[in-house]
Amino acid sequence: MNVDGEHFRSIWFDESDQSVRIIDQTRLPHFFEIIELSTFQETCHAIHSMQVRGAPLIGATAAFGIYLALQEGITELDDAARQLIATRPTAVNLQWAISRVMTAIGNASGDAAQDIALATAQSICEEDVSNCTAIGEHGVVLIRELAGNKQGPVNILTHCNAGWLATVDRGTALAPVYRAWEEGIELHVWVDETRPRNQGSSLTAWELVKQGIPHTVISDNTGGHLMQTQQVDICLVGSDRTTFRGNVCNKIGTYLKALAAHDNEVPFYVAVPLSSIDWDADNIPIEERDNEEITRIRGLNDQGELDSVRLTPEGSAALNIGFDITPGKLVSGLITEKGIVAATEEGIASLRETTK
C-alpha cells in the first residue's frame, strides 16, 4: 500500500543482494524503517520480537527463513523449521508456510533446494496478495450494502491490525475497507488501540493515516459503548487461526467485541485467508507473552525517541495472554478469498471442497 506516495509491501526479496527486506513494525508509527534479514536467526528474531507480525506475514517471513537457512548452509532443516514454529505458537500460517516450503524442497539439495525455497517463498507472497485482494472484493459487498442503507460514513470497528502490515499487501480485515475507499464509499474506522502491544494505535492508525482514511483511535474499552449507541455499522477483524468448527482465534479482546456486536445486532465479520484455517483440530495453543508488555509501554518521548515507561507498581504480578477465541456462534460470517461462508463446520467444509 501507499506510504507517502510510494508503494510498499511489508516484505520483499531484494535481488541485488539476495536478502529479504521488511518494515520494522516495532518502530511504527513513529519511525518508518526498512531492515534487512540476511540470516536464519535474524528471521527468527524478527518474528519473535514482532518486527513482523500478523498471521499471513509471519507465514511469508518463515518461508523466507527456510531459504535463508539453506543459503547459510544449515543442513538440519527440520530443526530450523521447529525453531521457526516455536517463535509464535498461535498462528497456524507459520506451520502452513514452512510445511509448504519443506514439501516443495523434498529431496533437493544445494542450489536447487535454495532456488525452490526462494521460489516457494515468493509464490506464498504473491498468493497472499491475490488472496487478500479477493477478500477485499468479497468483503466490500458488505460495506457497499451498508453505505446504500444510510446517510453519512459507514462506521467500521476493527481490533488489532489486520491491515497490509499483517499480510504481504492489502490486509485481511482492512482489505474490504481499502477496496471500499478506492470505490469512493464514505468511511470512518474506529481503531481499537489493542493493548498491550497497541497494534491498533501504532499500526492500523498509521496505515489509515497513510491512505488518508478517516479514523479515530479508541481505548479497547470503548467499542461496547459505541455499539450500544449505534455508532458502529460493522465490525471487521482478522484471525490468527480459525478452526474447522468455525471458532476464531484472534488478538486478545476480540471475543469481547463479538459479544457486544451480538448484543447490539451489529454484524461481526472475520477476514480469514484459507492459510489461517486449522482443518484438523479445534484446540488452539494460546500464546502467553512477556509480562513486560503489560507492566511497561513504549512510545515517543518529548525528545523524539522511542522510550518505555513503567505503568504498574513494584510488587504487582502481570499476565499477558496474546489471543482469545470467539465462538463461531458470535460471528456473522467468515470473509475468505473464496467468498463469505458461515462460521460453522459446514461453512468451513464448503471451503475445503474447493481447496483440496
Next chain:
Amino acid sequence: MNVDGEHFRSIWFDESDQSVRIIDQTRLPHFFEIIELSTFQETCHAIHSMQVRGAPLIGATAAFGIYLALQEGITELDDAARQLIATRPTAVNLQWAISRVMTAIGNASGDAAQDIALATAQSICEEDVSNCTAIGEHGVVLIRELAGNKQGPVNILTHCNAGWLATVDRGTALAPVYRAWEEGIELHVWVDETRPRNQGSSLTAWELVKQGIPHTVISDNTGGHLMQTQQVDICLVGSDRTTFRGNVCNKIGTYLKALAAHDNEVPFYVAVPLSSIDWDADNIPIEERDNEEITRIRGLNDQGELDSVRLTPEGSAALNIGFDITPGKLVSGLITEKGIVAATEEGIASLRETTK
C-alpha cells in the same frame, strides 16, 4: 487503609491549619504524595484533574469545596456549586454531596455557614466510611460462599478502581475483598489495567500491593478469555451512577466484562452506595475527556520520573469516552450498604423505602 504500616484515608481535614488533605492520585503508583487543598479553585482542579476521583470521594471532596469557598469569602455559592458539578458530569455523588451541604447551610451565613459546611463535609466522610464498611459486610457473604465451594483462591475480577482511594476509606467493590482478606479467605484479584487512565494498574494494583493481597494486572482485553477458561469466580465493580431502573454507569469497558460474565455464567456484582443512585432519571450524561489520555500515556521513565510518551501517529483522531452503561439485566445484584438487591426498578425501590 494501610500504607506501609500507617492508616490513611483518601481525604481528611487538618485541624491544625484548617485545610483539607488529599493523596495526589495522579502520582500513584510511583509516588505517594499528600497535598493540601486550601482554596475552592484548588478543589475544582483536584476533581477535574483526577487528583481525587471515584464517585464517593469526589462527592466528599466537593463538600469540602463548598466549605473552602465560604472560608475564602465567596458569596455566590450557587455559582460555586455549578462550577464544582461541571468538573465531572457523570457521577451523581457530586450533585448529591453539594446539595446536601447547601441544604444544611440554608440561610446561615458567616462563621455559622462555614461551621455547618465543614461539619456536613465531615459527616459525609464518616458516613461514607460506614457505608463502605457495610458494603464490605454484605459483599463478603458472596466471597465466603465461593470460597466454601472450591479449592484454592477465590478469583475476583475488578475493573477500574473502586477501592479505598475511590471512597474515603475501605472502597466499594474492594470493600468485600478487604473484608474477606481480613477473615483469612484465600483470594486472588484480576486487575483490569483500565485504559485510558489506568486506574486499575496504577491505583487498584497499588492498593492491593499495600495490603499484601495477591493480584495480577491484565490488559482490559483479557477478562473475557479468563472467564471462558473458568479463571474468574466473580466480578466485582463499582458504579458512578446507578439509575432507579437498575442500569449501571461505570468506567468505560465495564459493559464488556458484564457481557462476558453473562456469557460464561460468572456472577457479576456492582457495589453501589446509595449516594450514587439516581432516584429520578434513567438518562446519564457520559463524560468525554481529553483525547490526550488516548494518544499519550504516562508512567515512570528510567530516570525515575513521571513522563508521558506518545502512542498514536500524527494525524490520527482519538475519542475518549469515560463511562458506559451496563443494563441491569446483565447484573447479578447490587451490593449496597442496606444489603444486596436486584438491579431492577423493584430492587432499587426497596432501597428507597428504607432511605427516604
